[in-house]
Amino acid sequence: MRISDLHFSDETELTYSAITQCLFKKENENGAAEYNELVKELIKNAADTDDFVASYLDEANAVKHNYYKSECYQIMLKIYDNNKAKEYCRKMLGRKYRTTISDAESLKIGNKNSVMYIPSLGTSTYTRYAILEKNEFYADNIMTHMLSFEGTKFNIYLQDKGEENKIDKVLDNGKYSVYSFDGIMALVKE
Structure with a gap:
């Protein structure tokens, strides 16, 4: 097969442009020659x-050749294999994840002055979340900010x-970015 035979397109052509843009590394990027040859x-x-x-999505191959956390790998996972994309996000959360109960498919965050309901983008009554440092978060091309x-x-x-406001976790002071994908949430401390 040739490069020109690849067809990552959908009706809007967004898939094609997203993947082809990042399929090969630029020559000055670390490990570009080996990755591009692969x-x-x-x-x-x-x-x-x-x-x-x-x-390309074979996990062992992606880890071995150091593109497991790359933009292109994540985009292809999200487009071609939703189950693997969900598992990818779960692995990123690791053992840090906690679970909340969600009737409105959201995560409730707040204090005595204000409350936010952040959609989990899932369909389950449970939301998995983890509080991560910026260097631990790598699913930014799968998860929605x-x-x-x-x-x-x-x-x-x-x-x-409900009226019962049991606290599951208290966040450290600071700035957080919240990402979500299919009932999995990452609160990334800046």
Whole structure:
């Protein structure tokens, strides 16, 4: 197969432009030569675009060749394999994740002065979330940035509905960016 035979397009052509833009690394990027050769080899050996995508998304291969956290890998996961994308986000949260109960498919954050309900973009009654440092967060091309906030003494509540406001976790003072994907949320401390 040749590079020109790849077809990452959808009705709007957004998929095509998103993937082709990042499929190869720029020559001055770290490890570009080895990575670009690997991608060319995967294309050459693929029967069609789906075969290439399956080979490219092989987790062991991606980790071995150091593109597991790359923009292109994440974009392809999100487009071609929602289940793997969800698992990818779960792995990023690691053992830090906590679970809240969500009737409104949101995470309730606030204090005595104000409350925010941030959509989890999921369909479950449970929301998984983790508080991560900036250097621990790497699923920014899969997850949707919901909002940023800054303040002191913000609580994360165990439930997003009802009058009982049990606190699940208290956030450290500071600025946070909130990302969400399919019921998984990352609160990234800036």
